[in-house]
Amino acid sequence: MSSTTESHASHHGYIGDKKRYLQRMKRIEGSARGIANIIDEEQYCIHILTQVSALTRSRQGVVTGLDDHLKHCVLDAAKLSDEAAHEKIQESTAAVNRLIRS
Numbered sequence: 001m002s003s004t005t006e007s008h009a010s011h012h013g014y015i016g017d018k019k020r021y022l023q024r025m026k027r028i029e030g031s032a033r034g035i036a037n038i039i040d041e042e043q044y045c046i047h048i049l050t051q052v053s054a055l056t057r058s059r060q061g062v063v064t065g066l067d068d069h070l071k072h073c074v075l076d077a078a079k080l081s082d083e084a085a086h087e088k089i090q091e092s093t094a095a096v097n098r099l100i101r102s
Helices: 003-008 015-040 045-065 067-080 082-101
Strands: none
Touching: 015 045, 045 067, 067 082
């Protein structure tokens, strides 16, 4: 972890919405368990695919909601220095690219 990343480790932009994010993640976790159960029960494949699709949309909703957090991180880094901003933009771009490939 870089020094810029370490200096931001204790202050993230989503803290105000932490409860909302955790609730969303718990719903996603429950959906994943539900999918595992319906696979275990060998339910109708279309039902399984429908549930997987819903889970994917939920995950995308979390990612979209983190847009404000990403902006906050980049803006904070920009206030520190041009180098910190450049590093944060590279880090963010790499994370987005990983998400796109997933």
